[in-house]
Amino acid sequence: MTDSTEIDGGMSWSRSETSAGTFNSYLTNAGGSPIAIANGNPTVNSVASVAGLAQSNNLNLNGQRLNVYEQQFLHFLPSVEDIRRYFAHLKHDFGHDVKLNVDFQYMDHETYSPSPNSAAFDDTLSGGRGQLTVTPSQRIDGNVALRFPFLWDQRNFVTVGFGANHNNLEGQKRLALSNWQDWSSVTNTVYDGKGESSIYSAFIQDEIWLRKNLIAHLGVRYDDWSTSGSIVQKATVTSTGTTTNLTQTYSERSVSQFNPKFSLTWLPADGYKLFASTGWAFRPPTNSDLYSTSQTASGSVFTLTQAGPNLKPETMYSWEVGGEATPIEGTTIAASYFHHYISDLIYRKDTTLSATNRLQERQNAGEAEVEGVEAKLRQKLYWDWLHFTGTYTLNDSIITKNEANPLSVGKQMVLLPETMFSGGLDVKYEQWSGGIIGRYVSQQYTNDQNLDQRAGVPGSYDPYFLVDTRIAYQATKNIDLSFSVNNLLDREYSSFYQQAGRTVYGEVSYSF
Numbered sequence: 001m002t003d004s005t006e007i008d009g010g011m012s013w014s015r016s017e018t019s020a021g022t023f024n025s026y027l028t029n030a031g032g033s034p035i036a037i038a039n040g041n042p043t044v045n046s047v048a049s050v051a052g053l054a055q056s057n058n059l060n061l062n063g064q065r066l067n068v069y070e071q072q073f074l075h076f077l078p079s080v081e082d083i084r085r086y087f088a089h090l091k092h093d094f095g096h097d098v099k100l101n102v103d104f105q106y107m108d109h110e111t112y113s114p115s116p117n118s119a120a121f122d123d124t125l126s127g128g129r130g131q132l133t134v135t136p137s138q139r140i141d142g143n144v145a146l147r148f149p150f151l152w153d154q155r156n157f158v159t160v161g162f163g164a165n166h167n168n169l170e171g172q173k174r175l176a177l178s179n180w181q182d183w184s185s186v187t188n189t190v191y192d193g194k195g196e197s198s199i200y201s202a203f204i205q206d207e208i209w210l211r212k213n214l215i216a217h218l219g220v221r222y223d224d225w226s227t228s229g230s231i232v233q234k235a236t237v238t239s240t241g242t243t244t245n246l247t248q249t250y251s252e253r254s255v256s257q258f259n260p261k262f263s264l265t266w267l268p269a270d271g272y273k274l275f276a277s278t279g280w281a282f283r284p285p286t287n288s289d290l291y292s293t294s295q296t297a298s299g300s301v302f303t304l305t306q307a308g309p310n311l312k313p314e315t316m317y318s319w320e321v322g323g324e325a326t327p328i329e330g331t332t333i334a335a336s337y338f339h340h341y342i343s344d345l346i347y348r349k350d351t352t353l354s355a356t357n358r359l360q361e362r363q364n365a366g367e368a369e370v371e372g373v374e375a376k377l378r379q380k381l382y383w384d385w386l387h388f389t390g391t392y393t394l395n396d397s398i399i400t401k402n403e404a405n406p407l408s409v410g411k412q413m414v415l416l417p418e419t420m421f422s423g424g425l426d427v428k429y430e431q432w433s434g435g436i437i438g439r440y441v442s443q444q445y446t447n448d449q450n451l452d453q454r455a456g457v458p459g460s461y462d463p464y465f466l467v468d469t470r471i472a473y474q475a476t477k478n479i480d481l482s483f484s485v486n487n488l489l490d491r492e493y494s495s496f497y498q499q500a501g502r503t504v505y506g507e508v509s510y511s512f
Contacts, residue, residue: 004095009088020077020181022125027059027068035059037070071116074123078181080112097157098148105141110134116180123180130180131190133294136170137287155209163201169194169229169287174294188234193307195229195250195291197284205261213267217277219260225284226254229291231307250291250309257282257315271326278319285311285346289362305348308362317341322374330380340370347448349404365404368413370397385429392421399448408448415461417442434471436488440464446496456494464493480509 001007027035059066090102116123116130123130145161174191177183205219233246261279268274285308293307322336345366351359372395379388397413412418424437444461445452455462470484483506490502 004093006091007089009086011084011086013084015083016081018077018079020075020125025068025073035068037068037073070125071123074116074125076113076115078114080110082110084108096149097154098146101143101145101147103141103143105139107139108136109138110136112183114177114180114183127179127181130177132175132177132180132183132186133172134175135172135288135292138168138170140164140166150206152208157207159203159205159207161203163199163203165199165201166196167198167287168196169291172288172292189232190234191293192232193229193291193293194231195227195287197225197227197287197290199284200224215265215267217261217263217265219262219279221259221261222256223259223282224254224256225282225313226252227284227287227290228252229287229309231291231293231309233293248309255284255313257313272323273325274323276319276321278317281316281318282313283316284313285362289346303358303360305360306362308346311346311362312344312364314345314364315343332378333376335373335375337373338371342366342368342370345399345402347402347404363404365402366399366408367401368397368399370395370413370416372396381425385427387426388423389426390421390423394419402448405448411448411450412445414445414448417444431474432471433474434469434482436467436469438465438467458494458498459496460494461496462493464491464499466491478511480507480511482507482509 025034025037027037029035059068085105085107087105088103090100092100094100112132112134114130114132116128141164143161143163145159147157147159150156150158172191172193173189176187176190178185178187201221201223203219203221205217208216208218210216228250230249231246232248257280259280259282261277263275263277263279265273265275289307289311290309291307294305318338318340320336320338322334324332324334326332344364345368346362347365348360349363349365351361372393374394375392377388377390380386381388395416395418397416397418399408399411399413402408419442420440422437422439424435426435427433441464443453443455443463446459446461452460454460466486467488468484468486469488470482472480472482474480484504486503486505487499487501492501493499
């Protein structure tokens with residue numbers, strides 16, 4: 001706008017649709033011929049009749065009798081995800097080291113996902129009773145920060161700011177369908193959960209240059225979180241048709257916390273830096289944690305995952321030490337060690353009510369510690385336009401307390417890989433740019449006792465190494481062309497679902 005004022009903004013829209021497919025069985029007989037998978041008997045509607053159904057699908061594997069039928073392969077497809085995002089950013093320089101930053105973002109998010117009623121044994125991949133889960137939500141973020149010198153010219157800078165975040169779960173609905181593949185066949189509403197939560201924050205940070213090569217940061221942030229919501233539920237929780245009806249309104253409640261931080265940075269010489277920092281953090285539960293209830297079925301076993309409307313925010317205390325060095329031109333090495341202490345960890349307590357019913361409840365049940373190392377190397381190679389970048393991360397996590405399941409104490413946290421590393425080449429030469437990178441992620445657990453140690457099976461989170469590459473060309477001042485390939489080596493691996501193989505993208509960008 002002027003030499004001292006800059007405004008930028010934009011919008012983005014993305015829609016992902018995943019269509020339904022079929023299952024692929026790897027079961028063969030001793031001669032190597034595929035074993036046919038039969039459909040369930042449409043007349044079977046109770047657990048007592050399951051034995052008759054199973055006998056027609058018996059398999060003998062190493063002396064164990066297994067019952068396999070199509071209903072065990074039903075999935076949650078087709079699905080749709082739609083995201084619209086609008087954002088704006090203002091920068092203004094008042095002069096004399098006084099600077100203003102303002103950010104705003106609005107996001108609208110919708111998902112649609114069907115589920116079959118597989119426990120009734122009358123569904124197939126093409127139809128049968130089921131449900132459709134529709135989840136519309138919105139999010140608004142805004143931040144204002146002003147930085148200015150204070151008392152000690154060029155040696156002391158203060159930043160003050162305010163932030164606001166509002167999340168709205170407009171109404172997650174589970175709709176009963178007479179045909180789970182036909183989203184228009186709605187018969188009634190099974191569940192309707194609504195909720196909203198807000199965080200209002202204020203923060204101040206003082207940056208003090210104690211010496212020309214010694215910098216201290218002192219700061220504190222105040223977060224005030226509030227939430228309210230309602231749940232209307234008619235959930236089938238047994239295979240005999242028993243229902244639990246619930247209508248509940250949760251009045252507004254709030255939690256507030258001061259989160260201080262402190263860091264010290266030392267610059268002993270040009271190209272060298274050492275630092276140490278410590279601070280507290282605050283993460284409230286999401287609206288889905290608070291007001292979203294889901295029901296799944298596997299064979300004759302129903303699992304009801306209850307919302308946790310009384311959940312408290314998770315809190316964390318953390319400290320870190322590290323450094324960065326440029327011993328020679330073109331070489332940068334960085335490393336750090338960190339330690340986190342997490343309290344009020346949100347956890348799903350799993351209770352077996354009967355042979356056909358399980359209940360999962362969200363609660364603040366745990367404490368955990370995570371310590372680890374991060375390292376990075378960036379090296380200019382023979383030519384100025386070619387660089388190598390390598391990273392390494394170690395996360396050594398452990399559950400230290402869990403009232404919901406004491407057997408998980410001493411185990412690794414779920415969905416947190418212990419080891420990650422990457423290495424890649426970056427190229428930028430005249431109008432050309434691009435690179436190639438290899439990334440490794442170690443196995444992750446979903447079982448809190450780390451019992452799911454097998455990889456390469458459906459539902460596992462496998463270790464994997466992927467290679468991605470991209471090349472771009474600036475054809476004109478306004479037009480950019482790019483071509484990229486993800487999973488170049490076409491590796492097969494699962495992150496619960498089997499992931500995509502080699503994927504090719506092309507892009508044309510026009511700016512004006």
